[in-house]
Amino acid sequence: MKFFKKVSENRNKLMYPERFRRIKSRYFSTATGLALMMLFLPSAFATNDALTAINNMSTFVFAAIKAIGIILLGWGVVQIGLSLQSHDPSQRSNGFLTFFGGLVIAFAKEILDAVLA
Secondary structure (H helix, E strand, O other), rough: HHHHHHHHHHHHHOOOOOOHHHHHHHHHHHHHHHHHHHHHHHHHHHOOOHHHHHHHHHHHHHHHHHHHHHHHHHHHHHHHHHHHHHOHHHHHHHHHHHHHHHHHHHHHHHHHHHHHH
Protein backbone atom coordinates (compact mmCIF):
# COMPACT_ATOMS: atom_id res chain seq x y z
CA MET A 1 0.00 0.00 0.00
CA LYS A 2 2.81 2.43 0.84
CA PHE A 3 4.48 1.68 -2.48
CA PHE A 4 1.48 2.92 -4.45
CA LYS A 5 1.28 6.06 -2.36
CA LYS A 6 4.95 6.84 -3.05
CA VAL A 7 4.46 6.31 -6.77
CA SER A 8 1.49 8.69 -6.88
CA GLU A 9 3.34 11.28 -4.79
CA ASN A 10 6.35 11.08 -7.11
CA ARG A 11 4.11 11.37 -10.14
CA ASN A 12 2.47 14.49 -8.67
CA LYS A 13 5.89 15.99 -8.01
CA LEU A 14 6.92 15.30 -11.58
CA MET A 15 3.71 16.70 -13.00
CA TYR A 16 3.49 19.78 -10.76
CA PRO A 17 6.89 20.93 -9.57
CA GLU A 18 7.02 23.32 -6.63
CA ARG A 19 7.84 26.21 -8.96
CA PHE A 20 4.56 25.79 -10.83
CA ARG A 21 2.63 25.63 -7.57
CA ARG A 22 4.16 28.93 -6.47
CA ILE A 23 3.36 30.51 -9.84
CA LYS A 24 -0.21 29.25 -9.61
CA SER A 25 -0.54 30.61 -6.07
CA ARG A 26 0.83 34.03 -7.07
CA TYR A 27 -1.45 34.15 -10.11
CA PHE A 28 -4.48 33.34 -7.98
CA SER A 29 -3.55 35.97 -5.36
CA THR A 30 -2.99 38.61 -8.03
CA ALA A 31 -6.24 37.78 -9.83
CA THR A 32 -8.19 37.90 -6.57
CA GLY A 33 -6.64 41.24 -5.63
CA LEU A 34 -7.41 42.74 -9.01
CA ALA A 35 -10.99 41.47 -8.88
CA LEU A 36 -11.49 43.06 -5.44
CA MET A 37 -9.95 46.32 -6.64
CA MET A 38 -12.28 46.40 -9.64
CA LEU A 39 -15.22 45.63 -7.38
CA PHE A 40 -14.58 48.67 -5.17
CA LEU A 41 -13.32 50.97 -7.94
CA PRO A 42 -16.72 52.40 -8.99
CA SER A 43 -17.55 53.44 -5.43
CA ALA A 44 -14.21 55.23 -5.12
CA PHE A 45 -14.88 57.39 -8.19
CA ALA A 46 -18.61 57.78 -7.68
CA THR A 47 -18.38 61.20 -6.03
CA ASN A 48 -16.27 64.27 -6.52
CA ASP A 49 -16.68 65.39 -2.93
CA ALA A 50 -14.02 63.94 -0.63
CA LEU A 51 -16.18 64.34 2.49
CA THR A 52 -18.96 62.27 0.92
CA ALA A 53 -16.49 59.51 0.10
CA ILE A 54 -15.18 59.51 3.68
CA ASN A 55 -18.73 59.38 5.06
CA ASN A 56 -19.54 56.46 2.76
CA MET A 57 -16.41 54.64 3.93
CA SER A 58 -17.34 55.32 7.55
CA THR A 59 -20.82 53.92 6.95
CA PHE A 60 -19.34 50.80 5.37
CA VAL A 61 -16.86 50.26 8.23
CA PHE A 62 -19.54 50.68 10.90
CA ALA A 63 -21.82 48.27 9.00
CA ALA A 64 -19.03 45.68 8.98
CA ILE A 65 -18.41 46.22 12.70
CA LYS A 66 -22.14 45.87 13.38
CA ALA A 67 -22.21 42.56 11.47
CA ILE A 68 -19.31 41.25 13.56
CA GLY A 69 -21.11 42.35 16.72
CA ILE A 70 -24.30 40.56 15.70
CA ILE A 71 -22.32 37.38 15.02
CA LEU A 72 -20.78 37.65 18.50
CA LEU A 73 -24.24 38.22 19.96
CA GLY A 74 -25.49 35.01 18.38
CA TRP A 75 -22.44 33.07 19.52
CA GLY A 76 -22.93 34.37 23.06
CA VAL A 77 -26.55 33.18 23.07
CA VAL A 78 -25.40 29.74 21.87
CA GLN A 79 -22.78 29.58 24.64
CA ILE A 80 -25.31 30.59 27.27
CA GLY A 81 -27.73 27.94 26.04
CA LEU A 82 -25.06 25.23 26.06
CA SER A 83 -23.93 26.23 29.54
CA LEU A 84 -27.47 26.03 30.87
CA GLN A 85 -27.78 22.57 29.33
CA SER A 86 -24.48 21.29 30.75
CA HIS A 87 -24.61 23.26 34.06
CA ASP A 88 -21.15 24.73 33.44
CA PRO A 89 -20.71 28.06 35.27
CA SER A 90 -17.42 29.02 33.56
CA GLN A 91 -18.97 28.53 30.12
CA ARG A 92 -21.98 30.55 31.26
CA SER A 93 -19.78 33.47 32.30
CA ASN A 94 -17.92 33.29 28.97
CA GLY A 95 -21.28 33.23 27.20
CA PHE A 96 -22.49 36.33 29.01
CA LEU A 97 -19.19 38.12 28.36
CA THR A 98 -19.42 37.26 24.65
CA PHE A 99 -23.07 38.31 24.55
CA PHE A 100 -22.49 41.70 26.17
CA GLY A 101 -19.29 42.26 24.17
CA GLY A 102 -21.23 41.59 20.97
CA LEU A 103 -23.95 43.94 22.18
CA VAL A 104 -21.42 46.74 22.70
CA ILE A 105 -19.76 46.06 19.33
CA ALA A 106 -23.10 45.86 17.49
CA PHE A 107 -24.21 49.24 18.81
CA ALA A 108 -20.79 50.92 18.76
CA LYS A 109 -21.87 53.69 16.36
CA GLU A 110 -24.96 54.53 18.40
CA ILE A 111 -22.89 54.56 21.60
CA LEU A 112 -20.29 56.83 20.03
CA ASP A 113 -22.97 59.16 18.68
CA ALA A 114 -24.57 59.37 22.15
CA VAL A 115 -21.22 60.03 23.86
CA LEU A 116 -20.06 62.65 21.34
CA ALA A 117 -23.40 64.45 21.08
